[in-house]
Structure formats: structure tokens, C-alpha cells
Amino acid sequence: MKVVAFERSVQGTGASRRLRNSGKTPGIIYGGKDAVTVIELDHNALFHALRKEAFHSSILDLEIGGKAQKVLLRDYQMHPFKPLVLHIDFQRVSATEKVHMRVPLHFINAETSAAVKLQGAVVSHISTELEVSCLPADLPEFIEVDLGKIEVGHGIHAKDLTLPKGVSLVLHIEQENPVLANARIPAVKSADTEAAPAAAPAAESPKDKA
Known part of the structure; x- marks a missing residue:
């Protein structure tokens, strides 16, 4: 630009x-x-x-x-x-010196994951950017986070990403390995699922037996 x-x-x-x-x-x-x-x-x-x-x-x-x-x-x-x-x-910036830069994250394929399609999970984006190190010529405009295989109760971490060629995580991100996104079943949905079996016996009353 x-x-x-x-x-x-x-x-x-x-x-x-x-x-x-x-x-x-x-x-x-x-x-x-x-x-x-x-x-x-x-x-x-x-x-x-x-x-x-x-x-x-x-x-x-x-x-x-x-x-x-x-x-x-x-x-x-x-x-x-x-x-x-x-x-x-x-x-x-110099063409021969690496830069540290925060790069936006673009999340893809959440809607096609089994966690969302089959289990009704909600995917939360914990981070919207990631700090990386690279030469200026290798700096990406954004990094894709593929959520297609995300599982309920699990998250996608920084070290799970496939980074573009020449790009690496900065040291403190490498060490901390933060969660970028996770999948959870909504609390209301979980409560409804647990309450359903408990409600079934209540459908039969003494009057019905009589």
C-alpha cells in the first residue's frame, strides 16, 4: 500500500x-x-x-x-x-532484517466442523491477531485459522497453525502457546439436554395408572 x-x-x-x-x-x-x-x-x-x-x-x-x-x-x-x-x-524497515508484527487472524470452516454441525457447539475467537517474526518480504496480510476439525471442549493453539513460509512465532508466543479459538456447547443447551431424561418419569402419574 x-x-x-x-x-x-x-x-x-x-x-x-x-x-x-x-x-x-x-x-x-x-x-x-x-x-x-x-x-x-x-x-x-x-x-x-x-x-x-x-x-x-x-x-x-x-x-x-x-x-x-x-x-x-x-x-x-x-x-x-x-x-x-x-x-x-x-x-x-530493512529488507534484510526481521520484523515483529501483529498479523490479523482469519477464521475459516467453523460452520462445516462436526462440533458445530452435529453437536451444536459455538466457536469462540479468543484472539484476533498473532505476533510473528519474518523478513518484510514474507510478511502475510493475514493468517488463516482452519476450524474444520475443532472438537468440543478443545481449542486451537498458536502452535497448531501452519504458518506461511519464512514466518515464525515470536519467542514469547512460542513459549506460551495461547489458545486462539475453542468450541463449547452453550450452557442453556446443556441444561436442556440434562433436564430432558429427568422429566420423562414425571409424565406418568398415579391418576394415569388408575
């Missing part, structure tokens, strides 16, 4: 406020061997870009003065109640 920015010569709280009033968003680019660069971006274009999943998990081509550099979105601040981006941070 391409992002167009402009170098910002004036800094400070007052300057940032004036930028926002003129439809711009202040930001910075840091990392690598170059110094921190202060920038400004068109607010409306940035606001709509932030609504796209790929903008948060992809290597971005950030263009300044006709020259592009590879960056990752690292942080941004929103106004507490207005649809307004107050500030944004990008980090430069």
Missing part, C-alpha cells in the same frame, strides 16, 4: 493544532540509520486507510518528495470522541 506524506518544518503543539485545523495529520518516521523525520499527511486519506486491515499489517510504501521508503505502521492516536487522527508513527 502506498502512503503519501510531506516533510514538516514547523513543530510544537500550536503547529500541530494548526495542521489538524487545515485537514492534515502530524506524524513521524523513525528507525534505521536515518534520523527521525517529522511529516504531515492528508487526514481524510489517512483516516480511510486506517479502516483497512492491510494498512495495519503490511509493509507500506511511504513517499516523501517523490522518494519512497518501506515502513510499518507502529502507532496512532485518535481523538477520544471525534473521528480525528491526532498523530501517527511509522517505523522504517
